[in-house]
Amino acid sequence: MIIDLPSTTTSQVNSKLVQLREEGGAVTLGRVLTLVIVTDDGTKTEEAVDAANDASREHPCRVIVVARGARKAAPRLDAQIRVGGDAGASEVIVLRLYGELANEGASCVVPLLLPDTPVVAWWPNEAPPVPAKDPIGQLAQRRITDAAAEKNPIRALEQRKAGYTPGDTDLAWTRLTLWRAMLASAFDLPPYEKVTEAEVSGEADSPSTDLLAAWLAGCLRVPVKRLKAARGEGIVDVRLERRSGVVELSRPDGKIGTLTQPGQPERRVALQRRQVRDCLAEELRRLDPDEVYEAALRSLGKVVRGRIAPKATAAARKPASGAAKAKSDGAPDPKADGKVDGKVDGKVDAKAGGKADGKVDGKPVKAAAKAAKAKAGS
Amino acid sequence: MTAPTKRNPLRDPRDKRLPRIAGPSGLVIFGVTGDLSRKKLMPAIYDLSNRGLLPPGFALVGFARRDWADQDFMQVVHDAVKQHARTPFRQAVWDQLAEGIRFVQGTFDDDASFDALAATLSDLDRDRGTGGNHAFYLSVPPGAFPTVVNQLKRAGMATPPTEHPGQWRRVVIEKPFGHDLASAKQLNKIVNEVFPEESVFRIDHYLGKETVQNILALRFANQLYEPIWNANYVDHVQITMAEDIGLGGRAGYYDGIGAARDVIQNHLLQLLALTAMEEPVSFRPSDLRAEKVKVLSATRPVGPFDETTARGQYSGGWQGGQKVPGLLEEGGFAKDSTTETYAAITCEINTRRWAGVPFYLRTGKRLGRRVTEVAVVFKRAPHLPFDDTATEELGQNALVVRVQPDEGVTIRFGSKVPGNTMEVRDVTMDFGYGHAFTESSPEAYERLLLDVLLGEPSLFPKNDEVELSWEILDPVMKHWSANGAPEKYKAGTWGPASADEMLARTGRHWRRP
Numbered sequence: 001m002i003i004d005l006p007s008t009t010t011s012q013v014n015s016k017l018v019q020l021r022e023e024g025g026a027v028t029l030g031r032v033l034t035l036v037i038v039t040d041d042g043t044k045t046e047e048a049v050d051a052a053n054d055a056s057r058e059h060p061c062r063v064i065v066v067a068r069g070a071r072k073a074a075p076r077l078d079a080q081i082r083v084g085g086d087a088g089a090s091e092v093i094v095l096r097l098y099g100e101l102a103n104e105g106a107s108c109v110v111p112l113l114l115p116d117t118p119v120v121a122w123w124p125n126e127a128p129p130v131p132a133k134d135p136i137g138q139l140a141q142r143r144i145t146d147a148a149a150e151k152n153p154i155r156a157l158e159q160r161k162a163g164y165t166p167g168d169t170d171l172a173w174t175r176l177t178l179w180r181a182m183l184a185s186a187f188d189l190p191p192y193e194k195v196t197e198a199e200v201s202g203e204a205d206s207p208s209t210d211l212l213a214a215w216l217a218g219c220l221r222v223p224v225k226r227l228k229a230a231r232g233e234g235i236v237d238v239r240l241e242r243r244s245g246v247v248e249l250s251r252p253d254g255k256i257g258t259l260t261q262p263g264q265p266e267r268r269v270a271l272q273r274r275q276v277r278d279c280l281a282e283e284l285r286r287l288d289p290d291e292v293y294e295a296a297l298r299s300l301g302k303v304v305r306g307r308i309a310p311k312a313t314a315a316a317r318k319p320a321s322g323a324a325k326a327k328s329d330g331a332p333d334p335k336a337d338g339k340v341d342g343k344v345d346g347k348v349d350a351k352a353g354g355k356a357d358g359k360v361d362g363k364p365v366k367a368a369a370k371a372a373k374a375k376a377g378s
Numbered sequence: 379m380t381a382p383t384k385r386n387p388l389r390d391p392r393d394k395r396l397p398r399i400a401g402p403s404g405l406v407i408f409g410v411t412g413d414l415s416r417k418k419l420m421p422a423i424y425d426l427s428n429r430g431l432l433p434p435g436f437a438l439v440g441f442a443r444r445d446w447a448d449q450d451f452m453q454v455v456h457d458a459v460k461q462h463a464r465t466p467f468r469q470a471v472w473d474q475l476a477e478g479i480r481f482v483q484g485t486f487d488d489d490a491s492f493d494a495l496a497a498t499l500s501d502l503d504r505d506r507g508t509g510g511n512h513a514f515y516l517s518v519p520p521g522a523f524p525t526v527v528n529q530l531k532r533a534g535m536a537t538p539p540t541e542h543p544g545q546w547r548r549v550v551i552e553k554p555f556g557h558d559l560a561s562a563k564q565l566n567k568i569v570n571e572v573f574p575e576e577s578v579f580r581i582d583h584y585l586g587k588e589t590v591q592n593i594l595a596l597r598f599a600n601q602l603y604e605p606i607w608n609a610n611y612v613d614h615v616q617i618t619m620a621e622d623i624g625l626g627g628r629a630g631y632y633d634g635i636g637a638a639r640d641v642i643q644n645h646l647l648q649l650l651a652l653t654a655m656e657e658p659v660s661f662r663p664s665d666l667r668a669e670k671v672k673v674l675s676a677t678r679p680v681g682p683f684d685e686t687t688a689r690g691q692y693s694g695g696w697q698g699g700q701k702v703p704g705l706l707e708e709g710g711f712a713k714d715s716t717t718e719t720y721a722a723i724t725c726e727i728n729t730r731r732w733a734g735v736p737f738y739l740r741t742g743k744r745l746g747r748r749v750t751e752v753a754v755v756f757k758r759a760p761h762l763p764f765d766d767t768a769t770e771e772l773g774q775n776a777l778v779v780r781v782q783p784d785e786g787v788t789i790r791f792g793s794k795v796p797g798n799t800m801e802v803r804d805v806t807m808d809f810g811y812g813h814a815f816t817e818s819s820p821e822a823y824e825r826l827l828l829d830v831l832l833g834e835p836s837l838f839p840k841n842d843e844v845e846l847s848w849e850i851l852d853p854v855m856k857h858w859s860a861n862g863a864p865e866k867y868k869a870g871t872w873g874p875a876s877a878d879e880m881l882a883r884t885g886r887h888w889r890r891p
Contacts, residue, residue, distance in 0.1 A: 184388040267434035
């Protein structure tokens with residue numbers, strides 16, 4: 001059921017909700033949280049609502065969508081209430097804000113929050129620079145952003161690091177869970193040796209790849225190289241070297257992963273890219289601060305950003321993967337590797353400030369991303 | 379902190395997102411053509427795989443008499459998964475799982491087929507990396523247990539090879555765990571001769587249900603209930619497991635067993651233990667079990683059994699818009715069968731907390747509807763400062779844990795009826811699992827199979843719990859067998875008249891669930 005309340009106030013919305021509950025039984029009780037979705041009014045609004053409706057099957061919630069419309073229009077609040085079949089297991093209140101009101105979303109959200117239950121804010125597209133300081137972010141215990149949906153994902157990640165407040169989380173981190181689980185379970189088994197070298201490669205503008213590299217760098221206490229994959233979507237490959245051999249998890253096609261471990265046959269793993277709805281459902285499962293995410297953000301600086309040309313990458317891998325090229329080819333590799341490493345290391349270290357970092361990183365990455373996109377299109 | 383956490387740099391106790399994935403392992407199912415296997419086990423394995431909780435390279439081996447090739451078996455699993463799995467079907471997940479599916483044809487007394495099974499397992503260790511870790515699921519009649527476990531021992535599959543002590547072999551068995559104390563001890567002896575007790579997993583699928591585990595959360599995570607969870611406030615407890623289906627087609631298993639052995643001995647006494655036990659010092663399996671054993675060892679059936687127990691057998695009639703046959707008309711049952719399809723007993727727990735509080739356990743087939751619940755009924759307020767007329771309609775307060783269906787918790791209490799007179803009537807406050815949490819919580823078998831592969835024994839009754847349960851039930855069974863046929867009750871009702879009388883004697887009555 002969809003009920004439109006054009007040009008209204010929140011108290012009218014509230015009394016309509018009470019009326020609906022009385023008519024339809026206790027449909028709005030038993031909700032475990034309020035989810036506030038902040039977005040610009042447009043096609044993306046519905047996508048976010050759909051994802052929230054799916055997630056609500058696991059976490060029945062009240063969804064409040066703050067859709068910011070044209071800033072130049074006269075101030076007005078249009079509301080829409082969706083319950084029953086149109087709202088999954090949740091009830092959805094869409095608030096379309098126009099004019100000056102568009103910047104005052106929090107004032108419309110406060111009267112509609114469920115009493116004494118957690119509030120989660122989610123920015124499915126562009127997030128404020130410091131979510132915890134945003135007026136809506138301040139209402140929420142948990143603030144979900146999505147670096148991958150931003151214009152410059154890698155820079156967005158740097159921003160998350162700078163503005164981190166307990167309770168922040170990012171879907172780029174959630175997308176990693178399967179990878180992290182698979183890697184962690186590979187290390188549950190002996191031999192319990194120290195990892196000596198680590199490499200993570202993925203799309204140039206995949207923030208998840210950066211976070212995975214950072215997480216590994218933090219846990220393993222070794223420098224982790226972050227490489228740009230020649231092809232594939234999102235995270236493509238993780239290589240962890242130990243004395244006994246290489247543990248490698250790679251997913252060239254975005255669906256099936258292959259796990260290689262010394263002393264074990266090569267094994268395939270279903271490692272499909274996760275949809276937003278799955279990620280959101282996982283996010284809503286935990287409402288306490290995610291300290292491991294924080295640690296991963298803090299370790300972003302430990303990642304060695306190797307913008308190594310695909311050729312060099314291929315060469316660097318040769319000794320372990322045992323490609324069929326001659327020895328003479330392989331010999332100069334370590335040198336080349338060292339050079340590139342040194343350069344990049346130097347640059348990053350010299351300009352330690354977060355902003356400068358972002359710029360240095362951002363430019364080439366942006367170009368690379370464009371190139372990748374062009375490729376994908378063709 | 380467990381050992382792997384210490385040694386694995388990627389595990390962090392603060393990291394609550396990472397699921398525990400089972401280590402390299404495989405599962406062998408005996409009796410793979412059965413209903414349980416198709417409807418529950420195979421879908422559960424797929425669902426686990428879909429949730430990413432099975433190890434890469436997991437292997438599933440079927441063992442049965444049918445003349446199937448690997449492909450035929452794979453097709454059977456495929457169909458079972460498509461039809462019964464809880465999570466959506468994904469080709470990529472299936473393909474990955476299908477690579478590890480094998481079938482071994484044979485009978486339980488045929489040495490050659492067990493040797494073939496052993497060969498298949500070592501092939502899997504090599505090709506799929508199952509690492510010598512195998513669980514054997516015995517979905518077979520208890521009569522076949524000795525043959526199968528001894529064959530496993532003979533073929534060298536029951537214990538890990540001495541050169542690889544780190545590997546594990548586990549055996550999963552299903553109820554009935556015997557039919558009385560003596561046979562249960564006998565069965566435990568047979569199984570324990572081959573598999574040590576820590577490798578034996580007895581499946582009681584009720585214990586895998588979220589709502590049953592929630593009893594522990596409700597009791598031990600809240601301040602609200604503990605002060606009143608004792609004989610000072612509780613009048614009595616009713617534990618019910620009712621089914622609306624009959625026993626058509628199950629005569630082979632059920633005739634001579636009956637409702638008490640089938641349900642009370644395992645499910646209901648486990649529910650009683652969870653409801654009545656003291657707080658465990660931790661949720662470690664051994665601590666949890668210690669408390670369950672303690673409370674079961676203090677539990678006795680209350681006599682005289684003529685007055686404190688009831689049993690019945692359903693007769694034909696109309697139920698839910700259909701004409702249904704009585705037990706004696708169901709195919710396979712003897713025309714003079716004295717098997718009971720309804721059983722109710724009274725227990726007491728001789729501890730300070732529970733002395734004087736009767737625990738009523740009842741179960742039956744072809745009852746009013748399908749429901750399982752634990753109802754804790756509280757005493758009346760000692761003094762009611764109202765007129766007599768005001769509280770005429772007020773019953774006793776109750777807290778009901780609904781185990782299935784419509785999982786949740788109900789609290790019943792009195793409330794003023796709107797109007798200008800003071801009148802108090804019973805109302806209920808309701809917490810629905812489905813409203814507050816996941817719509818489709820994992821199936822019990824998913825949880826239990828994963829626990830077997832992880833070697834996490836807390837949700838599996840151990841041999842002493844099984845034997846204690848028989849000790850409680852045996853006197854009642856003995857009394858019943860000496861006293862002729864059970865009373866008839868009409869299909870679709872809530873059991874025989876004697877069941878109502880057994881509570882009426884003490885001024886109580888059964889809840890209508």
